[in-house]
Amino acid sequence: MGDKIQDAKDKFEAIRAKNATHIPGSDMRKAESLSDSPDLQEQADNLKTMLDMLKDTFVGKFSVSTETIVAASAAIIYLVWVLDAVPDFLPIVGFLDDLAVIAMGVKYCAKDMTKYEKWRTSDGGRRKHWFSKR
Numbered sequence: 001m002g003d004k005i006q007d008a009k010d011k012f013e014a015i016r017a018k019n020a021t022h023i024p025g026s027d028m029r030k031a032e033s034l035s036d037s038p039d040l041q042e043q044a045d046n047l048k049t050m051l052d053m054l055k056d057t058f059v060g061k062f063s064v065s066t067e068t069i070v071a072a073s074a075a076i077i078y079l080v081w082v083l084d085a086v087p088d089f090l091p092i093v094g095f096l097d098d099l100a101v102i103a104m105g106v107k108y109c110a111k112d113m114t115k116y117e118k119w120r121t122s123d124g125g126r127r128k129h130w131f132s133k134r
Helices: 002-020 025-035 038-058 066-080 093-122
Strands: none
Touching: 038 066, 038 093, 066 093
């Protein structure tokens, strides 16, 4: 099993190295600056909140509409699914479609996520969440 994992890591690094040589330096600098973006951090926080909200919904601690469950689940499944509209091994653009889908999911679920945040903070911070460190 360890050999297969190492082979996969080696193949990934080879693809990444090959693609990195095809990216102009200005694009690479832009991508690196985007990785420090507060907007990107906000989307990561939104994803954590969405995951916590789904978990609390599934265990019966919080209630949201079926549409919200479907939208949030679809966004998360798209994020982790191997087959994307734009493959993740493509530099920069490979992750932009994932980010766009998460942003759309957050936008669709915003009302329920706001309710969830209020509910979660009204608990006095006593609850421990399985995914986020809040």
